[in-house]
Amino acid sequence: MWLFTTAGFFSIVRDRNDASRHHLRARCREDLENLRALVPDLPPPVASHPGSDYTWRILCPASLLPQVLTTLGSRIGYANFKSEVATTPGQQDKLPAYHKIWAAMAAWGADHCG
Numbered sequence: 001m002w003l004f005t006t007a008g009f010f011s012i013v014r015d016r017n018d019a020s021r022h023h024l025r026a027r028c029r030e031d032l033e034n035l036r037a038l039v040p041d042l043p044p045p046v047a048s049h050p051g052s053d054y055t056w057r058i059l060c061p062a063s064l065l066p067q068v069l070t071t072l073g074s075r076i077g078y079a080n081f082k083s084e085v086a087t088t089p090g091q092q093d094k095l096p097a098y099h100k101i102w103a104a105m106a107a108w109g110a111d112h113c114g
Contacts, residue, residue: 005072005087007034011054020062025054030090032056038071059081
């Protein structure tokens with residue numbers, strides 16, 4: 001699952017070898033530190049294995065995942081995500097990428113749903 005949030009961009013997957021935990025993955029450590037500031041019970045980020053497309057990850061007990069998602073959801077107090085990112089310290093540099101993702105999905109929707 002990809003999550004685009006005002007705390008950062010995350011990819012969440014279940015651990016292949018241990019169904020009792022998930023990998024909260026990020027391209028930059030700062031995003032995971034932002035997440036830990038919101039959910040202090042999370043363990044600290046660790047570097048991913050060499051060659052991984054996500055440089056950092058938190059090995060999250062599955063029991064904490066609902067708290068992570070609820071916490072991120074409770075922070076949605078804005079009417080436009082991209083406008084909020086534009087004013088969020090430490091996240092503005094992601095805005096051009098988010099615009100590209102938005103445009104790609106808008107084009108997909110026009111081609112397939114519309």
